[in-house]
Amino acid sequence: MLSGFWPAATFAVARTLLAADESLLLVRHDLTGMRGGVIRRVVRNGTGIVEDEQVALAHGCASCTLREDVLPTLARLARDNPGHDLVLMLSEVVEPEAVAAACAHHLVDGAPLTDLIRVDSYVTVLDAEHLLDGLASTDDLAALGIQAAEDDHRALADVVARQIEYADTLLLWGRSRDGEFGTSRIAVLLQRMAPWATHFRVDGDLVDADALTRQLRHTHRHRPETPGVLARGLEGFALGMHEPEADCGVVSAVFRARRPFHPQRLHDVLEDVNAETVRSRGHLWLASQPDAVVAWEFAGGGLALGSLGHWLVSLPEDGWEHVCDQRRLAAALEWDPYYGDRHQHLVFIGLDADPVALHRTLTGCLLTDAELADGEETWRTYDDPFAGCFPLGTG
Structure with a gap:
């Protein structure tokens, strides 16, 4: 699976x-x-083009394209060409995690696609000339006219970040406009954004096709059991690196705590904590909503907060049966007699950021000893700018 927001670079890798x-x-x-x-x-x-066809779809969206043509095409080609490997080059606005979910859950001729083919690797190609501009962009896909559906409100920076974070292999293509230092800075940024991936750099002007093939093919790097980036921390996987010393100006800071955030104090600093940030992500809990796992995701100047469901400590015992084994294991390993599995886990990656100031600011948003002593019933009465934002349903 080959993804990338800049098709020229992605297609250059495919041609190679x-x-x-x-x-x-x-x-x-x-x-x-x-x-x-x-x-x-x-x-x-x-040697050339094997098929070139126009396909009519009942609904104009990326997800229906996956269901109605992309996955059936992969299944057909795999059956008709035994012993031949396939490379699926994704459209620039398609996120690889969505493709992985479709492969696992959508049936092709009565069976999941993963029963018919094995995905060797999810490779994301990054154009060194344009990557920083993409991650800093405040544009929506709709404003650029490249949205994947009429109701697609994603931001360009979000798409690029998710393409980076889901990949098991990252390929930095070409050179930065700022020379060797700029290219090295981008390489460090990618390492901090996706420390779990295998990283390569290729000068687009001179490419060894055989060497690139050895780096990208038959690697068995994809692990389908690995959760998406927002669920990584909940399931005990690394969410990021704590590298507070700048490398080429890049800083990565991990913030962890057991105490809950005071909702108003956290709300007051949202803009400040992301001022020097390229990407931040993770999960948290608010004293006023102690049952909810709150997802945190920032890119391109926009912060998104959402619900990741219940903390396990808030569920009845029979509710644990609907939670994956990895989540239960991670919770058990760090279970606290008072907080249960509730905790803060956030990662901030930026250029020339001050990790000490960031930590001080976030720590100031945690409940004080006196507020903790008031207890959960009092916490739920706090004025909460986030009230109603993280519905949990009846689970």
């Missing part, structure tokens, strides 16, 4: 892989006509 192995099949869907109900599917190998 084809040059090294003519039997490789590259599948790409052109979604520019999607909102009109038509997409173009192109399949090629190292």
